[in-house]
Amino acid sequence: MYTEKVMDHFHNPRNQGVIKDADAVGQVGNPVCGDVMKLYLKINEGKIVDIKFETLGCGAAIATSSMLTEMAKGKTIEEALKIEKLDIAKELGGLPAPKLHCSILAHDALAAGIKNYKENNK
Template sequence: MSELYSAKVLDHVNNPRNVGSLEDADVVVQAGDPNCGDALVFFIKIENDMIRDIKFLIKGCGAAIATSSIATELVMRKTLDEVLTLNDQKIATALDGLPEEKMHCSNMAASALHAAVQQYRSTQAGKTAPIG
């Protein structure tokens, strides 16, 4: 595995950041890749249009763990508009690259974060019922 992945990927696989759940999350969003069996849940606390706290739970391969972990670090204390600029390539770059066949993992994390922002904004606008 180490010959396929950068030292940063391996660090996040072995020591993932922000793992867990948040009881007072403003948004809980699930994502998955049925083709490979990955399942991801982000729990996000938002204050003043900014990510105040984020946790995740995941069932997946090393790349899925690493991309979810680094994604939480990349969006912590960022505005929701900044979160929407995060994409699969930025996540992969933050990990010093991913094998092409694992780029779907970074796409899953970025897509889930974009969905979380959209869900939160819809809830705030009164378009959908809040979670809980």
């Protein structure tokens, strides 16, 4: 059973879509595992000014993607990197144990996006 907050983010996902002129993207997962998350980041003066996601996955995968975008938006890169693997699940009021990997996946997607940004701006 999912919490009400998980279901709210699943049915009303925040920041879902594409940023066409994104400064960085981060994609993790693969269709064989059943979950693929892609984050688009718009970064201005070290701050995440916009973030959107596309996700193929279960209810928890979509909800953690959505939750993560809310958590990361407006944060500096340094602040965003402080979001820990299970913080997203915590923010959602918890996830069933087999679904915790979705929280980790969302965390990893953000880390991949920030890594991509740093590489683009070396």
